[in-house]
Each structure stands twice: as structure tokens, then as C-alpha cells.
Amino acid sequence: MSTTQMNASAPVLSPAVGYGVVLGLGLGFAVVVLAVMKITARHYPEHSATNSSEEYTSASRSLKPGLIASGIVSAATWAATLLQASTVCLVFGLSGPWWYAAGASTQIMAFAQNAIQLKLNAPGAHTFLEVIGLRWGTLSHLSFMFFGLGTNIVLTSQLITGGATTVNALTGMNAIAACFLIPIPVVIYTLVGGLRATFFSDYIHTALIFAIIMVVSFSAFATNPTLGSPAAVYDLLQTAAENYPVGDAAGGSYTTMRSLNGFVFGIVVMISGTATVYMDQTYWQRAVASKASTSVKGYILGGFAFLPVPWMFATAAGLGMISLSAGPVSPFMALSLSEAAFVAPAAMTALLGKSGAILLLIPLFLAVTSAASAELVAVSSIITYDVYKRYFNPHATDKQILWASHVGVLGFGLFMGVLGVIFHEIGISLSWLYGFTGTFAAAGVFPVGLAIRSRRANKNGCLAGLWIGFACGIAAWLGTAKGFGGVVDVTTTGGTYEQLAGNAGSFFIAAIISMTTTFLWPADFDFNITRRKNAFQPEDANAEEHVEKDSDQTSTDEKLSSPMEKESDDVYAKNDASDAVLYKDFILSVWVTVGLFAGLCIFVPAMMVIPRIWSKAGFTFYIVLAFIWTFLAAGIVVIYPVWESRTALWRICRGIFGDLTGRSSS
Template sequence: MSQTVPAPLPQGAGYAVLVAFGFAFAAVMVYITHLLRLYNNENNARFETFATAGRKIGTGLTCTAVLSSWLWSTAVLSSTVVTYNFGLAGSYWFGAGCLVQITFFAVVAIQSKLKTPHAHTILEVVKSRYGTTAHVLYTFLCLLNNLIAYVNMVLGASATIASVTGMSIIAALWLLPISVVIYTLSGGLKSTFLADYLHTTALLIIVCWLSFKTLSNPEIQSIHGLYELATVAAAKTPVKGNYGGSYLTLASPSALQFGVLHTLGNFGLVLMDSSYWQKAYSADIAAAVPGYIAAGVLYFSVPALLGGVVGLAAVGLSNNNSPIWPTMGRALTDTELNNGLPLAYCAQAVAGKGGAVAVLILIFMAVTSTTSAQLVAVGSTFSSDIYHSYINTNASEKWIIRMTHLGVILFAVLATVLAVVFQVIGLSLIWTLYFLGIIVCPGMVTISLTVLWKRQTWAAAVISPLVGLVGGLATWLATAHHYYGTLDVTTTGEILPCLWGTIVSAVVPTILSPAISFTFPRDNFDWERFSDIKLISDDTASEIVEKTGVTASQKTFMRKQSFIASIASLVLFLGVWVITPFSLYGARYVFSRPFFTGWVVVMSIWALLTLLFVVFLPPIEGRNVIMRVFLGAIGKAPPVADDANVPETPEGARSRSPAASVAPTLDPAATVTPPSRSSQDAKVSKAA
């Protein structure tokens, strides 16, 4: 019997989305960036605007951007795979394993804004505290994190695109980043925020539509029908290790193993990804905590609903030999599972070619939104932490921007080459998903403590991640050989070796850093030393603004926000990661039909509320900017002065008042609208 499933769409559909649609979207983003420059004084020729979006992003757009960065193609693909493999517990642990990191990062975000108000990348903070050696080490670890994150995303995405269109996987790998590079070069982090809004809106619409379309398909009919399919599937092909072999229980040892692995790996991905730190720097101080907390809470609904519904539908339809199932008559192969194809197959089954188109657009949106954040993060690292730190310390802002653009292009090429190599040698979406924690976890604790704990020493910050990385890699290989007797692509990608390797990578530095710091103590770090980090600008006005610092009342506000974030993240961790899953696990509870119905209804409402939040809050917060840009675009408002073209004074400084795009917004009221020009001038005069 042939193992090949015919592609429901022609190759031209794949090229149309990746090339035509991608370039059209890029053109729209370039045009919007141009309008923002003309009518809202957002000049992306300035590094502050390019790298941190002016540090005045509101709650809605912050939440949407973080949500978009976390809604990888991996999330929508892998959550269905783990449900197919482990039952409903898989989708639960996928959501729980991604929620706790983002809510915890709310604490890190507000502490960073409190202590490092002028930072552009977390690596600048590392260098300011520990010096060159640590800076080089963490630059390497962070770039490694960006590489494995990007490769993990595009491997599954390209395989899915190839599955639904029949186009070459290699071609998809090369075409995916092109349009993103174009609008990222033009707009920097602000274009990423705007693209995140559009991408996430489209993605959530498709998630909700596809989930409801699956439940209403005649072969399934309803939530009750899905429950019956999953129950019958458990009788035919019980899940190994699950209580009663059921797909409808959280009493699943394999899912729990995945949950631990997934949670630790995602902590590393978030904390070692400079893009999350940049989003924190870009947020207004009143937006950072609610933005990250809301993003974590809202995110959970996507894998819980889509992964749960589609994953169980895939199990039920395949076990029932449904005529609409693409592989009717055979089980899914390991290759199909490892490439994340249950989502594509289920969409094709329940919605035909329309479902295939929806998946194609869904994957494109998920990949491009996350890729843009990765590109800005790596570009800023290349220019600020490599070029400006070691090659040309006196570089002008213009040259730093050029090097940022160069970094974006180099990373896109290098990451794509690496993804092609992984594809050729057989390393899949699931292989990289299980493996990545080993290399992203070693630095996650020490990099967090850089802004959270003043007693961490240089030796602790440098030695701990190195020992963790070596120990994690050694444990991974040793356990793979111990369990399976050989080392190859299959055995090194199994969950147990990757789990033990990730645990060692994460736990060893967690123990070693405080042990070294207490055994060989040094003077406590003075947080005021972070004021050595300066805004990157050729403008003397920004120097005046920089000297004003953060007022006492603003520090008090941020400390209160930090306390709120700490309590919220702890409560969510205990509720979502500990109490709910382990109480159901310990009770060996198999979902009854009413309980399962309530579960799906709650997740559906949760997803719809997420969609409404994303669609409406950012435009409401940014309504003044939207109206100003709209009036400008239709010729009803004049453009504001283009700061890049203001003539320089004889002393070499541009003559201009400090724009909101240069200085961070420090008002606890979290206004999106910048203060009036006259009020800014007054502040500068007073500071001077």
C-alpha cells in the first residue's frame, strides 16, 4: 500500500502564499511603517526606534506581540501530535508548559525596566555586570537559542506546506523568511509589533474556525461525537501507560514526561531569547506586567483547544477507518508524526481543500510572525553586542543601523542553511522539539539572576552554564545509548534521553550558581551600575532625557508591579502546572462525557475571548495614532517633521526636541499617546 498522501492543493498554491502573498504583506507593512514615520514621528533610521519601538508600547500590543512570538508553527503542529500520541493530556501539558514561562517573564520584564531602563538587549546587561568573557559566552548561548528556535519552527512548517501543496520542502525552507526579512529591515521592532497584530488575528480566526469545523463535521457531529470516537479508539489502540489506555485522562506518564521536558525547554527558549527581553524594553512600564500575564493566560487556549480537538479527531477518524481520513487503512508513520502532519490531515479530512488552504495560511502566519522577532533580536545583537562592542565602539547610529540590517540578512541565510542541513540528515520537528532544551536551558537561570539577584558572582554566571551544557549533552548521549544500545537519529530523538539531558542542563546551573556565589562570595552588585548602559543615538537631546533617569514614584510603581507579577505567576504555576494536572493524575480520572463537554466548551470560550482581546484592545489603545495616520494617508493632516532630515547645528548635534520615539515612556498611567511637544521641551529645559 502506498504511504504517500496526495497533496490536496497544487504546488502553485504554496508558491502563491510564500511568494505573492508574502511579498504583498511585506509591501503593506513597509507602507504602514512609512506612514508612521511621516505622521507619527516614528523614525526607524534611529536605533532606539528600530530595536525597542520607542519604549512606549501599550498593554494590548505588548500582549499580542508576546502571544504571537509564542504561537510558533510548532505550537499548532506539535500540540496535535502529542495529543495523537498521549491523548488529551498531551495538549494540556503543551499549553501548561508554555504558560508558566511567559507569566514568570512578567517579573523579569518589570525588574529589567526598573534596573536597566536604557538597555536594548539582555547581552548589554550581562556585559555591564560581568564583563567581556561572560558577554561573549552569553552572546554565543543566545544566538544558539535563536538558531535552534528558528530551525524547529521551519522544519515542521515546511513539511506541512509540502504536504498540502506538494511543493519542495527545501524550496519552502528558503522562501519562508524572504518576505519577513523585507519588512523587518524596513520597520524594525515596530513593524514586528504591527505584523504580530495582523498575523495573530488571522491565526486565531483560523484556529477557532478549524476547531469548530472539526466538531461539526458529519463524521464527528458534535463534542459528544468526538468523545465517542476517542473512547472507541482507546478500546482499539489503547495509549501505552495511560490509565485504562484512555485518550481522555491526564493520568499519563508519557504526557507527564513530555510536560516536564516541554516546560524546562520553553523556560530556556524564553529566557535565552533576546526578542522577549526586547519586547519588555519596548513596553511602557504600566504595560509590561499585564501584557505578559495576559499573553501567558490567553496562549493556553490555543494548544488546549486546537491541539485537543484536532488531535483527538485525528485519533478517532484514523482508528475508525473513516473514508474522509487521508491515510484510511493504515496508521500514521513515524515520519508523518515527526513532521507534525496530523493537523494538515485532519484539516483536509473535515474541510477538504478549504481546510488545506486554512492550514497553509495558518502555518505561514505562525512562522513569519515569530521569525520577525527573531530577526530583530539577532540583528540588534549583531550590531549592538558585536559590532558596537568590539569592532567600532565609536560607531555612529547610522552605521549601527546598517550593521543591524546586515545581521538580519546573515541570520536569515545562516539559519535557513542550518534548517536545510537538518532536513537533509533527517532531524525533524519533533526531534528538535525534544532536543532543544539541552542547549537552551544551561544559561536560563543565571541570565535571569543577572537582573534579579545582586549576589550572583562572575564565576557563578560563567562556570554554571558551561558545566550545565557539557553535563546535559553527556547525559543525553549516555542515556540514549543506555536505553536503546546505539546512537542514531532515532534513539537520540526519543523523549527519555532528551528529558534527562534537559533536566541536567537546567538543574545543574540552578544548584551551582548559588553554591559558587555563597562559597566564594564577592561584594553585592550595585544596581546603579546598569546606568552605564546608554541610549544609542547621535542626538544630544536623548542624552538630556537619559540623565533624567527614573523618578522615585516610578520606581515605587514598578516595585508594586513586580510584586503583583510575582504573585500572579506563582498562583498560575500552582493552579495550572501543579494542582489541576496532578490532582486529576492522582485520582486516575477518565473524563466523563459531561466533564469532557464542559472542558471543550470552556476552551472554546477561552479561545474566542483571546481572539476578541487581540482584535480590539490594540486598536482601542492606539486609536489616536491610527486616526492621525489615517488622516495623513488621505491627505487630511500634514506630516510631522522628519527627524532624520533635521539639519545639524554647528556643534554637530541635531536641533530638535526629544521625541517620544527616543526616550522611554515612564508615566505609570501607560499612555500610548506621546506627551505634547511643549511639555517635552519643558522637561528637557528643567533637566538641563
Template sequence: MSVLQPRAGNADLSARIEPPLSQTVGYIVVVLIGMIIAFVMMMITKVLTITVGEDNKKTEMFMTANRTVRTGLTTSAVISSWLWSTALLGSGLVGYTYGVAGPFWFAAGCSPMIVFFALLGISCKRKIPEAHTSLEVVRVRYGRIAHIVYMILCLINNIFACTNMLLGASAVIASMTGMHIIAATFLLPVGVALYTFVGGIKATFLTDYFHTVVILIVGCYFSVKAFTYPEIGSIGRLYDLVKAASERHPVAGNEQGTYLTMTSKDAILFGILHLCANFGLVVMDTSYFIKAFSASPAAVVPGYTLGGIAYFAIPWGVGTIMSSVALGLENQPVFPTYPRRMTTSEVSNGLVVPYAALTLAGKGGAAAVVLIIFMAVTSTLSAQVIAVSSIISFDIYREYFNKSATDRQIIHWSHFGVVFFALFSAGFSTMLYYAGADLQWTLYMLGVVTCPGIFPMAFTVLWRRQNTIAAITSPVLGLITGMAVWLGTAQRFHGEVTVSSTGQVLPCVYGTVASAFSPILYSVAITYLAGPQNYDWADFQKERLALEKLGDDLTTGHHNKDNSAVISEEQSTPLKDRTKELKRWGRIAAFWSIATFLGHWVLWPLPMYAARYIFSKGFFIAWLVVAIIWLWGTMLVATFYPLFDGGIQQMRQVYQYWKKRREI
């Protein structure tokens, strides 16, 4: 096991440093900046309603942006969807704990399933184009019992995802500003609720873009600042500092105890854990399906593929640099905790990156981290809020209480869902905080509760044989199996079942793997024992789910201000050719899914693990140079691609509208 293990996060809080920023800064970032962003997004929403007819009083616009979001904005939204506070804080945490292998496995645990979702997304666009949520797909195929089961699983996924984000973000904000951690937990969702309440999914896409750009600019700044800092000066000097840290504090389970190797037993166990957990977070997160349904058919595959590959650089590059800075400078007076090492609580609460930033740039660095953590948590929280809002409005209210619900009624319940879940997620996070949970505990155990539905949900749109009984029972049995293995192994390895023991690496790995893969066996066995289904995919399209007519094709065009469809070149293509085109996108998505997994999980890291290779100075320099170039490339793609792919055109439309108004 590694030197630093997760445990209850509140045990040694008294050992933390004095907050470098005042509480006023914390409240300015969390409340004032949050309100300003919310106000700006509401104004943009109002302008788009007036000028280009994006009416958020219409359900299709509020929930799916009329299914016309282009590749650039989709790419930015995909990157943002995984720019959790966990990604920024957790990658530094595992880098500090395991060395260079930690941030790599963190990144490799995210990118393959983001790209894989392109396959699920395009399959849904082709087979059931009018859907708003993944749960509607389940209900249409398997009926109401399955619908309720998957609804509960998706809500569990959303709740724990939000908790993971809020616990990490509020801990960092409290540590850097002295703001009370519970105040941060409850105030963080306020701005999110405001702009999501007004702007719906399009506001989520726009704030995703803005927040992603700011976060990446700050990340790129630290990628340069680290090597202009006098005590470091160069990548080669950073290598020497990390090598010296390995000699002072060898890592159990790493080749020769060094931080500078991919041969790390605990890191690869974390990689397996993170990969499975993130598959659950993607497949069982209705916000991913909403964004896929919101994207135009031609944007789904390139948007998710490019976004997934670009995202890889963020946890890999930022996590490696900032954790290396913390390890290398921890024994020097410039580091905030000097002369002691960081405590287990500080590490497990995600303070590696904030402490490294404070070292490199003083109070300005601390303020920058507070800002990007705030933006990361609010951006991803917005997606979670809109996801739960869609479940409450479409899958509960419209399905079980008012089948003939109007736009106004559905929007009303969507607004209720936004406010309710923002408050509930803060309350649930507070409960876990007082129970002793922290960022690392939720990061490690997340997969146990998010993974059981992965394969049954994927089979719903990819395998026509899975029958209703298998679809209903396999995720439930998988959850029971995963929980039993998780708690059983905690008792077996640590002699007790507590927050501390259930947050250890091995119980979480065993529990997550059991949760993820046992449903495959249950689904296949039950399907063939009870009799396979031979589902006709055409039956999906018999169900009328959209509140507005989408046209006689598989796409939806842009709408004029009078809500009349603008017939695009894509829509004017014969239906047979459009179906053929979507199948072609499906093959492309399958290829990139396999290629990304093989590249990020097999061909690159495993030979390095097997070779027991310890980084030389030259190799470490090359490793970081590639990571930094990739990180800057991600920043350029996320910043400028959405502008060139429709953003400038839409700004021109707004300008032309106001120009005509002035002439009149």
C-alpha cells in the same frame, strides 16, 4: 513508552498522501502573500514615519520602538511570540500520541514562563532602562568574557528555535502542496527579512498583531467546524469516537490505555521536558528582552501576564480538538490516510492538524492550515531575526569594533544581521533535515541546548550575590552536563547514539532537566566558594547605552516628528515615585508568576493525574467547552485590545495629519 515514538523523520515519506493542493498554491502563499505582507508593512512603516515621526533610521526606534509600545500591542506580540508552527502542529502531535493530556501539558509548558518573564522584564526596566538586549545587561555586570559566553548561548537558542519552526512549517507546506521542502525552507524567511529590514521591531509588533488575528480566527473556525461535520456532529459524538480509538489502539503508559485521561506517564514526562525547554527559550531569547524593553513600563507586566494566560487556550483548545478529530475519524473513509493509520513519520512531522483540517474542510481546510502555518512561522521568525540582528549590531559591532558607532552604522549592521540570519537559519534547517531530524526531534531535544543559561541569566538581574566566575562557568558546565546526560541515557536506554535514539522521550527529559537545574548548583557553589558579589543595582544606571537621551527618568515618552520627547503624565511623576511604582509592578509580576505555575501545573492537572480519572462524556464536553470559550476569548483580546489601547488613537493621528495636508 508510548505507542508512537520520535525517530528519524524521513524514513517513510513515501507513505504520505497525495498533496491535496497544487505547488502553485504553495508558492502563492509562501512567496506572493509573503511579499504582499512585506509591502504592506513597509508602507505602514513609511506612513508612520511621515505622520507621527516613527523614524526607523533612528536606532532607538528601529530596535526598541522608542520604548513606548502599549499594553494591547504588547499582549498581542506576546501571544504571537509563542504562536510558533510548533504550537499549532506540536500540540496536535502530542494529542494524537498521548490523548487529552498531551495538548494540556503542551499549553502548561508555555504559559508559566511567559508570565514569569514579566518579572524579568520589569526588573530590567527598573534597574537598567537604557538596555537594548539582555547581553548588554550581562556585559555591564560581568564584563566581556561573560558577554561572549552568553552571546554564544543566545545564538544557539535562536538557531535551534528557528530550526524547529522551519522544519515543521516546511514539512507541512510540502505535504499539503507538493512544494519541495527545501524550497519552502529557503523561501519562508524572504518576506520576513524584507519587512524586518525596513520596519525593525515596530514592523515585528504590527505583523505579530495581523498574523495572530488571522491564526486565531482560523483556529476558532475549526473549533466550530469540527462539531458541524456530519461524521462528528457534537462534542458527545467526538467523545464516542475517541473512546473507540482507545479500544482499537490502547496507549501504553495511560490509565487503562485510554486517550481520555490525564494519567499518562509519557505525557507528564513531555510536560516536564516542555516546561524546562520553554523556560530556556524565553530567558535565553533576546527577542523577549527586546520586546520588554520596547514596551512602556506600565505595559510590561499586564502585557506579558495577560498574553501568557490568554495563550494557554491555543495549544490546549486547538490541539485537543484537532487531535481528537484525527483519532476519531482515522478509521473512516473520510480521513486522508484511510485505510491505514498515520505513519510515525507523518506524526513526527506534525501532520496531525493538517490531516484533520483536510478531513473537516477539504482543500479549503488544507489551504487554511498552510496559510496559518506560514503566518505562524514568519511572525515568530521575525522576532528571532530582529533578536540576532540586535546581537550583531549592538553586542558585536558596537561593542567590539566601533564604540562610537552612529545611528546609520548600527542600522547598516542591523540590516546585515537580518539578511544573514534569515539565510543561515534556512541553511541550518536544511542540514538537519538531510541528517534525518524533524519537528518532533527538535521539539524534544530543544531544552538540552537552550536551558543551561536560564538561572545564571535570571540571577543576573534578580540575585546580587552571583559572582563573575559563577556567571561564566555555570552555564558552560550546565551545557556539558546536559549533553553528557542526554547522549549517555540515549546509549543506556536504546543501545546507540543516533538521531532516532536521541529523539526519544526519556533521554531528552533527563538531558533537559540536567541542563536546566545543574547550573543552579554550579552557580551557588562557585559563588560561595569564590566569594559572593554584592552588586549595587545602581551601577547598572551609570552605563550609558541608549544612542538618544531618554530623559532623566526610567521611561521614554513618545516622540514628535522632530524627535522631541512628548512628556507624559508618567514622566512628569517624581523619580522616587516612579521607582516605587516599578517595584509595585515587580511584586504583581512575582504573584502572577507563582499563581500561574500553581494553577497550570499543580492545582489543576496533578490531582487529576493522581486520581487516575478517566473522562466521562459529560466531563469531556465540559473540558472542550471551557477550552473553546477560552480560545474565543483569546481571539477577542488579541484582536480588539490593541485597537482600543492606542491603535485607534494612532489611526486618528494619521488621519488628522493627512486632513491637515489636504487643507494646506
């Protein structure tokens, strides 16, 4: 190999830059978000997070679809999203980013059905666990809360570990220091601004993410002197396939969909991602915060707009890095499979030099902060409404609820740093955490979906499905690791087939048990109980028994008419659309989800596997399609939120002008 080749995976920035980004940029970003919140609160006092727990934890349930879509894209775009998608591009070729993107996008769209059912059946809910607690009682509530909080902990570990690893890879900054310092600015602006502050940070982060996607994509396929066009990239990829072939892909090619391991990874993405969106309170938080009349629209737009984030970025970065290291005379050294986690940083450095490293570092850091902020609010809501208010202070005042929310944000913010250090020290990778998420949480998908959607859901069957599915998933995961690797350790349990066994075991066993018991022994729950209830706590020791009885039992109705039921008159317990309209939205979401899943995960891949190895024309068409989708997505999550909020923005601008000129009427 030529000695003139450079190692693009080596840090190109100094540790001082790392500390500057983590502390300087982090605190600066916090100041900007807090300033925006202060200005908003001045000209829209009803949106001040210091005055109301509803505003703090659910943004008064008033957010419009464009901002919801932007928030969904931001919440789904962790550091792991960009890093892992680029990694699988090196490992599986172009099939890796496609499966990552298609699987994740359809899950987000599928969650639109949960969002509309939550609005329809429990308009006053703050968490999905509140509905389960009221419907099925304490044992079920505690069981599902274990998996809900566990999912948040695993996802937070991915966030902090991925962020620290990226900063370390690009700057050489101490990873342990990064684990502790990254959460600081997040806690500051989340503690003050609540959920609405999270959405403001989400919008800024999403805009930056699409900016970096545009830059890396045009560099790889248009402006880079070594690459510069899809045709040039294609030719270099054929050279790379000869020198560094993809393990099981057809002809060892990077330009084929015929990779069995890539397909297996796609199944893992679908199951693990579905488990994430069902069991992560972050997604339910956005359903709570949205307007009922537009919640489905927000999730469908968010799913559509998320597709190019892993697809376009990882395709450009991954294939760009592979092309630039295609042979012994290429300018950069090829990355080995053991270095696959560094594909994204290496690609940005190779394509754009130090400016590329900085360009990646900033949005990846903001990806960590914005997603971590969403996790903070989500966990804080569970602590507030499902722990403090349900078990310790059922009659808590709004001030006490707000206090509990602040304590939850601060406490979990401190815990974030500890989580990052733990997983960093024991050597667990992002790929391992990503696969384990599905093994842990997939058992909750069908039970939670039935609890929110179906009055016939069988309590005991769903609870049994949750725990038995989880146990079977763990057994399948560890058993497959032992069978394939001969030993159970971090390396063997992180394999593709081991993760598939764990994910599938949890998901399908829980689905079979919960669906079968519901079909054979259906319940008959009255969702009017959850529709009329804004405070999701039993009012006496027998309340849980009452809510499980038939809807015609007047004792239940009388119980729900107690003095606490006055909360049902609260504006936040009502929807801005009729049940008939919401049901039509639900049907629309089903058709859109099924159609896009069939298109993205079945029809398009079926067409793409027809050629054994793609032609240059086919590859060029694929890249052009990715560009078109990226531009459309950017319009949805960057331009559309500004357009739909134009009236409010104009009011704020007039207010600021009035403040500056002394003509303010406020």
C-alpha cells in the same frame, strides 16, 4: 481495512499553490506591512524606522500592553507550536496539548519578572547580554552570547524546517525551495520597518491564528457532519482507544490524563520553554520595546492569551482527526505514530477539505514569517550592540548603528535558508529540535536570571554553572540515549526520556552551582551602574574591573561620568514609572506566576487525573472551558490592542482622509 478510506495526510493542494503562498502571499504580506509602516511614519514621524536606531531596534520603548501581548503570542506561536501540540495529542491523548499549553503559558508569565527587572536595573539596555557584559566582563559576555545566539539559531531552524515541512505536506512543494524562499519577504519588511514592523505583522498573524482556532474548533465540536458535538467526539474516541490505543495511557484512552509519557513530556516543555524565554533575545526585545509602566501587564496578558493556541487548536485538530479515523469503517485512515507529525495538516483536510488545507497553510506560513521577523531583529540587535558596538566601534554614531542593524538583518536572513536546508537534509524533526533546545539552553536560565535580578550574583559561580550545566546536560542526554536505545543516533536522542535527561541535567546542575556559589560567596554589585549607563561598553581596559568593585568606590562613579555618559540623558534610558511602582509590579508578577503555575501545572492536572477515564460530561465540560478561554484570549490580543490605540488610529484615519481630500496640514 476498508478500501473506501481516504488518506488525509496526502497532499491535497498542488505545488503551484505552495509557491503561490510562499512567494505571492509572502511578498503581498510584506507590501501590506510596509504600507502600514509608511502611513504610520507619515502621521507619526517619530516612529519612522529610517531615522533612529532606537526606533529600529526597540520601537522607541513605547509599545502598549495589548500590542505587547499580541506580539508575545505571535512570537511563541511557531509552525512547530501548532504541529507539535497536535502531534502529542495523537501520541499521548488529550494530556499532550494540556501540558504543552500550561507549561508554555506559565513560562511567558514568569518572564514578566525579567522584563520588569530589566526596566528597573537597566532601562537603557538593548539586549540582556549588554548587562552581563558590563557587569561581568568579556569572558562572561562571550560565553553567554554563545548560548544566546545558539538558542536563536536552533529556534530559527525550527521555524524554517517546520514551515518547509508544512508547505511540503500540504502542497508537495519542494521543501528545499521552501527553505530558501520563506525568508525573502520576512527580510524585506524587517529590513525596512525594524521592530515596529514586526509588531504589526505579529498582530495580523495573531488575529489569523485565532480565526483558524475558531474555525477548526467549531468544525470538530459543532458543525462537522460526522462529529458535530463533544459527546459524538467522545464516543468515537472510545472506539479509537479500542482500535488504536494510546501506549501508556490508562485503558489506552485518549480521554485521560493518566499518561506517564505525557507527564514526562510536560516536564520537558516546562524546562525547554523556560530555557527558550530566558535565552532567546526575542522575548527580551519585547521587554525592551514595552513601556516600563505596562511591561508586566503585557507579559501576563500574553501568557494568559497564549494558552488556547496549543490547547484548543491541538485538542480540536488532534482529537478530531483521531475521531474521524476511529475504526475500519471510518471515512479516513488512521495515522500511525511515524506519521504523527502530519496530524494538523491531516486534521484540517479531514475536517474542512481543501479549504481546510489552505486555511492551515496561510496562518502557518505567516506564523513562520512573523516569528522569523522577531528572530531577525533579535539577532540583529545582538550583532549590533554586543558585537559591532562593543568590540569594533564603541563610539558608533546612530547612523552607523542603524547600518549595522541592517547588515545583521540581511546577513541572518540569508543564513536562515541555509539552516533550514541543513536540518531538512540530515533528517532532524521538529520534535528533536524542540527537545534539544532545552538541553542546549537550560543551563543559562538561573545564571541569566541572577545576573539581571540579583546584586549578589556570583560571577564565577554563574559562569561555571553555565558551562558545567551544559556539559552535564549533554552527557545525560547522550548517556540516556545509549542506555535506552543501545546506540546514539537521531532516533534515540529524540526520545522523551532522553530529552528529559538532557533538559533536567542542564537546568538543575546549573541552578545548583550558581545558587550555591551566590549564597556562599555573594557579590555586592551596584545596579546604579547599569541604570545610569545607556551605552553598555567599557570605556577603557580597566572598566570591567571597576564595575565589579563595591558601589562605594568613587573611581567607578567617576568613570561612569565620562563624556560617553551623556547618553544617559537620552529619553530612552529613562522609565515612565518610579522604582517603587516597578517593584510593586515585580511583586505582582511573582504572585501571578506562582498562582497560575500552581493552578495550571499542579492543581488542575491533579484534579484531572482523579477519574481513570473521563466521563462524557467531564469531557464536555473540558471542551466548553477551552472555548471560553479561547474567546477571552481573542479579546485580549485582537480587540484590546485596537481599543488601546484608538486615539492613534483616529489620528491616522483623519490624516489619510486629509491626504485624500487635499486638506492635510502635514
